[in-house]
Each structure stands twice: as C-alpha cells, then as structure tokens.
Amino acid sequence: MIAWTIYLTFAGAVVLLVFPGVVARWIALLTAIAGLVLGIVAFVRTPVADLAHFMTIVSVPWVPPLGMNYHLAVDGVSLTMVLVTGISAVSTVLFSWDVNHRQREFFFWLLLVVGGCYGVFLSADLFLLFAFYELVIVPKYFLIAIFGSTNKEYGAMKLTLYSFFGGMFVFAGILVAYATAGSLDLNQLMQFHFSPQLQSWAFPVLFLGFAVLAGIWPLHTWAPTGHVAAPTAGSMLLAGIVMKLGAYAGLRVAMNLFPEGFHAWSKWIAVLAVIGIVYAAAVALRQHDLKFVIGYSSVSHMGFVLLGLATANALGVSGAVLQMFSHGVIAALLFAVAGRMLYRRTHTRELDALSEMNLSHALPFAAFTFVIASAASMGIPGFSGFAAEIIILIGAWKTYPIAVWITGAGMVLVAAFTLRALVKSFFGEVRMQTGRVSTDADWNEQSITLAEKCGACLLMVATLAVGLYPKILLDRIQPAVEAMRFLK
C-alpha cells in the first residue's frame, strides 16, 4: 500500500497539468496529504517486527533480459524517510500557497521531486533506485531557475551540475556492481561477496557519489548557494529531503554492497564529516544573509548524519537516520521562516537590516516559530535534534572518541550561529529608523496566513513529538539497521 505514495504523487503531478492553474495548489496539497496519510497509516499498521528487514512490497519483472525488476521494499529506515518526505511535502505545499506565477509548472516540478524521493526511499532494485535518484535532480533545476531569487540561474546550474557530478560516480559504482554480480536486486546484491580488492576502490566511488548530494565537505558548496537561490519550497525540499537521498542511498547501497570497503574507508568519512560540522558552523557564523546561515547549518547538520554513518555501529547509524528525519523537519521549518514568513514581507534577508525591524513584535508567530526551530536546531533537549545528535555522539564515542571532542566544540559553534541569527533577525535592537515598520503598510495586510500556520505547526509538532519520544522512530530504525550487512 505504501507504494501508492509514489503512484499518487506522480499521478497528482500529471493531473494538475490538465486543470487550470488556480486549482493546481489544491491538487498538490491533496496529493501531498495523501502521501503523508499513506505513510502514517503504514507506519502505524505495519508490525514493528516486520520492519526489521527489507520487506518486499512490489516485485514485477521490468526488463527481464537485463535482470531489472520493478522492486519496491520497505523497512524501518525507509519508512522513516517516507514519513519525513510526506511531512516536508505537505508543509512545502502549504508554504508555497502564494505562488501565483506559472503555478502548474511549479507544482508539477515540486511533485516530481517528492515522487522521486518516495521512489528512492522505497526502491529495492539498483536501477530503479538510480532512476528515481536522477529523476529528482532536473525538476530541482527548474524549480530554482524559474522560481528562485538571488542569483538563481547560477545557483540552479551549480546545484544540478554538482548533483550530476555525484551521479556520475554513482552510475560508475552501480555499473561495476552490476557487471560483477550480474544482478541489480538489492537483496541479492547484499548476499553477494565482492572481492575485497574491488570493494576497496568501488566503495569510495559509490559513496562519494552519493555523499555529494548529502553535502559532504569539501563538495558541499552547491548547498548554500542552491538553498539561497531556491524559492522557499525549493529550499525546504532540498534541505528537507533531497540532501537525505544522498545519505540514505549511501547507507542503503554503498555501505551494504561493499561492507569491507566501508570499514576500510569509514575513518576518512568521519574525518570529512567532522570537518564539515565545524567548518560549516564556523562559516555560518560569519554570514550576513539569513538563508546562507541556514544553508551552512544544513551542511553542518548533515555532517552529523555522515559522522553517524561512519561510526559503523548500530547506535550511531540509527542516530544518523534519526538525524535525517530530524534535520528534514527542522531545516524545512527554518527555511519556511526565513524564505516565506520573513522575506515575503520584508523583502530582505540581510541580518543587519532585519535586526532593525523589531520583527518579534511585528510578526510574533514567525518569531515563535523561529525560536522553536532554532532551539531544535541547536539541540536543546526536548526536540528531535537533541535526541538524534546525542545518539550519534554516543555511537561515535565507541569508535572515534576524538571526533566527539571536536564535534562538541562544533556544537558550540552551531549554538553560537543559531543564536546570532535568531537575535539579529527577530530580537534586534530597535534603532532610530524603526519607522519603516509602521509605515510599511503591506505588513498588516500580510499577517501570517492560515496556510503558513498549518505548515509551521505540522513541522513543529513533528520535531517535538520525536524529540520527546524518539523511541517511536528508534524502535523501527534500530532493528532495521542491526539487520544490515555492514554490521556483521
């Protein structure tokens, strides 16, 4: 049944092309909600024990002579990712409610991204997974290049080329696996023993390819420019789910296919991850554009995911999956505030300009949301970010104690830039020329809309729920991770 998330989303994308542009957003919203509901129903109804292994839900021969199957499967990890995709999709559509220029195209590309993400998270065939993976990238180009803002064409092209640069390595890795094992089925490939010599060079090729999309340092530079250039919905999807595709596929494919290669290279992944966490946090501290701050914070938080994966123990990897969920929600929330709630009304994202606007009084709901999001982002206990990061660090402690110390310092930087952004954007000192607030007549008309409130509440509830009771996800993630091959 959960396979219908894919079909419904693509069907919605096609259907809304037929109808007039005015109803496009309603169709998109219905489609996104349907996807989320399907995800939740599957989450509630599937017995936890079934989620411990990669359980086939659909398997149809596709191109028999080449051994390609239309094979979908689900386990605790992919179900978690499907859930965060659904949450991000609904809130993204809600935060794009005011798009009134080429709406059909906008929601068409948006739903293609969402559908492709569902597809990646549920694929159990390497060819299928790669097809969905590449399918996500081109719509992102159009979303950013047509509907974006600052330097959009440059940002869009950079993002697309980086993604396909990674895709090229992924393609090579998949071809090598296919040519060697003669199969594309993930469950079969996970039984196949690749020679250690092959693993030692095929793993870095494949993992690096995926990690580009996850924003690994030093191949992360597409992420901040892409986030800044993208429309709000684009940044939300990009940070919320698209970056997770890379981490998820790295875990699902690269680490499970080439476990020995992974063990040989894991310490280098950890090194890159830690550099990414600290470096991106330090860079974020010096940014003037609010979206750049959030963009670099995404890179920093994705560093935690990579560190969790590199720990190579069940705890750390489960934490990484939890962090994917958590950051998906938090990043979407942060971008929603910066891109939609603030930028639409103030027409600036410059922190210095924002600090003079006394926004906490003008837009109390936005301020409230941003405080919640910042707290979650900093890892305050009670929010999902804390639960995920603490699990990753405990996991990392077993393998790389030094990394934990450095990351601890990095977390101080994270807190520093988050607080700086929070204070500057909403709680700045009101100086002389505050008249702009009262004279700007649009503001009162443009109070926070219902759609924005719904979207923000959905995301806040998600981060709080998982933060207060992470077991609800961990119970499903951890057995699935423990069943994976690289732990044995």
Added chain:
Amino acid sequence: MRSLASTTSYLELLRLVSPEAVVVITALAVLTIGLMSRGATVVAGVSPAKPPAGAAGTAAATGWCSLVAALGVVIAIAAVLMLPRNTGLFGGMLVITPLTSLFKIICLVLAFFTVCLVRSEKSLRHPGEYLALILLATVGLMLLVGSEELLMIFIGLELLGLSLYVMAGFDKTDVRSAEAGLKYFLFGSTSSAFTLFGISLIYGMSGSTGLAAISDKLAATPVQPLLATGIIMTLIGFAFKIAAAPFHLWAPDAYQGAPIPSATFIASGSKVASFVVLGKIVLVGFGPLHGNAGWHAMVAGWSPVLAVLAALSILIGNLVALAQSNVRRLLAYSAVAHAGYTLLGLVAGSRDGFSATLFYAAVYAITLVGAFGVVAVVRSETGGDDLKNFSGLAGREPLLAGCMVVFMLSLAGIPPLAGFFGKFYLFSAALRADGNYGLLWLVALALLGSFVSLYYYLIVLKAIFVDEPSLTPSSSADCSSSDLLQRITVAVLAAAILLLGLMPDPLAARILAAVS
C-alpha cells in the same frame, strides 16, 4: 525449363524485395505527382502579380506528395511484416532475418516521420523531387540493413549518400544549404572512396565479398598489413557516415545548413542504418580480428580502433558542443558525442553490446527527429534556430516546450526517458564484455562525457523555460493544418521516448532476440 526456373526465382525475388519495390514505386509516383502539380503551379503563377497563388499551389502539391509518400511508407512497413522470417539470396546480397526486418521497419518509421516534417517546410519549391529523394534514400537504408555482402552494402551506401547530398543542398535560396550540400558531398564521396578501397583490399585478401565467407577466411589466415589497411579504410568510411571524430567535420555545417527534413534524415535514418551495417561488418565479417581494447590487455584488431574513435568522439563532441549558440550546431556536436557512446557497444563486441548499440541508435534517431521537429517550428515562427530564438518558448508553446524537455533530457540520459535506459544498457554491456573491467576507461570517459553534455542540454532548456523572450514570433497567426501535423508528430515522438523509457522491454528484448 530455364526460363521457368528463372521466372519463379524472379517472383521469389520480387516477393522478398517487396518493401523496397513499394518504396521505389512510391518514389516514382511522388515524382510524377510533383511534376504534374508543378506544371499547374507554373500556370497559376503566370501572372507575377499573384505570387500567393503559386505558394498555395506548392503547398497543395506538398500535401499530396507527402500524403502519397507517407502512404507508400506505411504499405512498405506492412510488406516488411509479411516477409518470411529467415531467408537469404545470392550469397548474402539480400538477407532477411528478424534483425533486418526490425531495422527496416525502424528506418521506414523514421522516413515516415521525416515525411511528416516535410509538409511544413515552406521553403521547398519542388516537393515532389524532394520527397522522391527521401524515399530513394530510404531504399538505400533498407538495402544497407538487409545485406551481408560488401558490394551490395556499397551500393546501398551510394544510393543513400547521393540522395542525401542532393537533399542537403536542396534549398537553392539559402547559401548555407549549398554549403551544407557541398561539404557533405565532398566528405561523403571521400569516405566512399575509402570504403571502396578498403573493400577491394579485403576482397583481394579473402577472395570473397560475402561477410560470412570473409570471416571464415580471416579466421584461417594471420593478420597481414594489407588486410589491416583494408579493415581500417572500411572503418574510416563508416566513421564518416556516423560522424565519429575525427571524421565529423561535415556534420556541424550539414546539420545547421541543410533543410530541416534533410538534416533530420541525415541524423536519424542514415545513422541507424550505418550502425547496423557497421555492426554486421565488424562482428560478422571481421569477427576473428576483434582484438581487445582493454586498458591493460590491448590487442591489435578493429576494436581498439573503434575504441579510439569512440573516445575522441566523446571528448571532442561534448567539449565543442559546450561553446555552441546555434541549436542545430549544438545537436550536431552532440551527435558526434552520441556516435562515440554508441560505438561502445561495438567495441564490447558481445551480443549484448551489439544489441545495446542498436537500441541506443534507434532511440537516438527517434529523439533527434523529434528535436528537429521542434527546431523546425521555432525556425518557421522566429526565423532562426539560435538559442535566443528558443527563449520564452515555454510561454508561447507549452506543448513543444514540454516535448523539447523530453528530447533534451533523453539525450542527456535522464530517467525515466529512453536515453537513460539506452546509456545504462550500453555502458553495462561494455563493462561486462571483459571480465577484468578492461573497458572501464572508456566507460568512465563516456560517463564524464554525459555529465558534461548535461550542461549544454540544460542551456537549451534554460533558454526555453527561464529566459525572457527576446524575439517576438514573426507570424504565429496562421496555425495551419501542416503546423498541427508537425505538433502531433513531435508529441507522438516525445510520447514514444517516454514510453520506451518506462517500458524498454518490448524494443530491447526484440533487438536482443534478433541479434544472435
């Protein structure tokens, strides 16, 4: 008695060449109709004060001629379907196998769509002759595909080539068309000379022109310098035909200058048939001299030669395409790169590799016909085919813009389009051909090439979707029926590319079964 025997064999022959015969008869019929209506046009255009009447006459003549031509092509497809499954005549001069039948149909389908594009080419003043040439070129394609004998292949090549030279230079009012025709002719005839010389050397060494006999002979004799020369010369001739670097120099001018249907046919039908024949020659005829193109295990033979051609094509085609601002020229350089990818399957030399090559060539041809269809509409509306003429197309023509997305992304190899599956098939066949990943260097180069290619395809799409329209369409008021036909053609082709991407199995499995 003798006459009776020869009669039956002629009847048999006529039955086996019925598709070709149908196309030839159609060509003659189209020529006649064109001549007759041209007389009428001249009469109508007697008073120079009324040129529109003449134009209308030409348009009507174009309509009739292309209708007859399309009908003939459809009948020929039906005739192909009624051929027996496996027969051969005259020691391989005419061979009928599932493979030849399949590719005759593909060539005829490509000819059909090209004919559909002719209807809206308004600058053609002699539609009858033009369509007759297309049909004769189609006969050339069918002879090429359906033969396993070097002399017959050469005749097919010449029939195809001579028709295409005239078609490339057909627009006498356009100096670019003349340039295209001349360049294509000079390069093409030189390449024919190479091929003929190579064939004669091979004949001298092996004593036969039949591919199977050559193969037997080659297996028994060691490689001699003269034989190597013959093989390389034959390959050079085909490298010209498929526009593989460094023999690609005619392609940009021919693609850019020739009338659009001519460029379409040069890029699609001619290329598919050339790949079929090239594959048959190297795999059947020169089979014993395969050699090895692996990185550490290079062995002399034709596959290292093709590997070098492929590598050069991928590099040169993709890098030069980056700098183009004219869409047709860009497509020409991308065609060079695609010839490189397509050669990968032949370099691999396996059954899988050949079938991947054929699949990719067929998909590429269909994509290119569609892309040229879009270019034709843009050209007739804005008067040019530079990138700036495409800006804002998404606003003016959402359908065509959507189709162009399909074509460009399929060329770039983005799922779920046919080009993606084709590339996956090709590259995996090349990688699997050799147990030790010998062709990994070539596959890596091809992957790098397709990564680079994404940039220029995205530039085209950026012009269509992102850029503000810089030019206003000159006369979009008259959306006549021919434009409608063109739109339908393009949409059908885009749908075919999407379907072949979602369900490649029908075509891929058929080709794989036919290649044995």
